Structures are given as structure tokens and as C-alpha cells.
Amino acid sequence: MFSGRFDQLVQALRILPSVGPKSAQRMALHLIMKNKEGALGLAHALNEATSYIHECAVCHSLTENEVCDICLSNDRDEQLLCVVESPADVMAIEQSGSFKGKYHVLGGHLSPLDGIGPEEIGIPYLIQRLSDGLVTEVILATNATVEGQATAHYLVEAAKHLPVNMTRIAQGVPQGGELEYVDSHTLSQAVHNRMRMK
Amino acid sequence: MFSGRFDQLVQALRILPSVGPKSAQRMALHLIMKNKEGALGLAHALNEATSYIHECAVCHSLTENEVCDICLSNDRDEQLLCVVESPADVMAIEQSGSFKGKYHVLGGHLSPLDGIGPEEIGIPYLIQRLSDGLVTEVILATNATVEGQATAHYLVEAAKHLPVNMTRIAQGVPQGGELEYVDSHTLSQAVHNRMRMK
């Protein structure tokens, strides 16, 4: 429609998650008709971000430097290490404001059928990180999926020989969750893991 | 989060219509973690589109050339001219496959309170376009809003002296519309504009 470059822009916008053909068209028209300056700014930000952002050498989260701000921070508890699957999880936990330790990003979860074993998600490197005795508690914050659970269990086994406590983030009914809409697996977990109030 | 350039990318993505802070974050992470090549392609497409796409000199729709493909086409009926508010409307009508004439894009609608009068939406130029006697029917396809209706009525007045038929796209219950969910203004229009079947 309109021109080859218009169609190319619509196609290029389709790489964004949950952007279908209709919203890509709407976005392209909006940018060209109403916000060319914003479009140029977005192009610049995309070029900059792809050039400069990469994995932190220590925790494997994202940074523009050799080592990320969280790893370098003196204000965070080095004895607490939170293990997550991806940088998106680091972001979610940071935004919850519930954690003041350090992180370790696996970059995935165990998935033997896809050929993703302990080496592929850097478990030997994590065990090595734990071997200096600085960390006293590892919080396993992999996803509450079958793969995330399996990965957490594997990590407990792999760290058996180390003098470190390992905990798993709680699973249960989400805040505001109405029981009739919560799936039965979650509900049965929530009953099983019930906590004493009195 | 993560780095300045990450935050800048999240901010830049917010200019896209209906992208809030959460989805901008999700998009930024997706691009950096999963599709750097796509991100670079999008940056390129944005730069190209903003540089090369502009208004058609004849119909004021969008094109990369002096005059758009629809205006130049010999396969379209030059006697039929469809007047719309924006290039998005040209796209919607083209995609409906219901029209084989030419277009005229106003670039807005009359809105006296915002200082948008006939000059601002190029009505004198449209009247001039109609003056060569080539067009025999003008289809008024401005939006079915108060402003779109007012603009259509104004155009009928402005073209009173010209030997040209003017029609308005039909208003009524949309395809698949269940009456109980259709607003009462639309319903009353639909009853008023009822069509004889037998």
C-alpha cells in the first residue's frame, strides 16, 4: 500500500512481540503522518541499543559495560544470590522492589529434548561462582513451569556439596486472585504450601 | 533498568500507538535478547520511510514519488472521486476492495473551535480539482462522526454550483452487528435509512 518503503516499514514492525498486520499498519501510518521525529529517534535508539547492550560478564544480565551496575554495587547483599532464567526476570524482580542481593541469569532452562543441558545454561559457571563461599543463600527464581521447576531441582542437586542454603520462591494464589479463576494445579500447590497464621 | 540505552529504547518505543510502559519494556528486551537483526532492520525501515514517503501532489495520500500509483493508474475510473479524511481511510477502503475510482485526502475535518476551517483542509483545492468536469460523482467518505458529517455537508454546499453528483457512504448496523449491542444513534440511523427489499 502507498509505496514499497511503507510496506517494508509495516513488515519491519511485525517483528515486535504481539504486533499483528493491522497494528503494524496503524503504527506505520502514525509514525509517518504524526511523528517523523519520533520515528527517527526510535531508529537511533534501536541502533544504539543493539550496538552497546550485551551480557554482563559476571551475572549474564544486560549492561553497556563490562560488568553491570547491580554486580558492581556495594549497597547490595553479596551473600544473597537470586538465580533467574532471563534478564526479563531480573527486571520483574527489581521492579517488585523485593530483593536487595545479587543476580545470576541462566539464559534459559533445562530442556533435554531441545538439547539444552546444564552446560548450555552455564550451570558449571554458577557452581564455580558459588564455590568461593561468599554466597550463603541461593534463591531459585526460575519460572513456575515444568522446565523451571526441573531446573531448580537440578541446581539443588548440583550444589549439594556446597555449604549454601537454597530456597525456592513461593508458589500459590496470586495477589487479588479469585479462587474460582485460579487453575487447579496452582490451587492444590497453595493448599499444600499453606502457612500457619496462628 | 540495565543501562541508559536500554531505557532510551523503552522510551522511544512508547511513541508507538497503544504501547504502554510494560509492553515497551517487553519489546525492548525481545529485540535485544532475541532479534538484534530485526531491530537493525526496523531502524533502517524507519529511516527510509521517514525520508522518502510524503504526500501525493494530486490526491494528498502518501507516496514515494511526485504522484501516487492510484492517481497515475489508467485502470481506475477517473469519473469517481472518493473524499476521505486521511491516508488511513484510503488504506481501509482499498483493503475492502469496494472502490475502483480515485481519491482525495483532506488531511482532517472541519473543526472551527480548533481553528480548522475550509482552507486548512484544502477544500478550495478540492473544488478546483472538481472544476475540470472530469469527475461525475463525488463519494463523501469522511468519518461517521459529528465532524465528519459536518465536513461532508459543507462539501455539498461548496460544490453546489458544479455539475457533479455527491453521495455519502451508507451508515447503519455493521456487518455481524447484533442489534442489542449497537448504539441507539446508529440504530435510529439504520431504521431511518432503511432500504426496500421487495
Ligand SMILES: [Zn+2]
Ligand atoms: Zn551483572
Ligand SMILES: [Zn+2]
Ligand atoms: Zn495520489
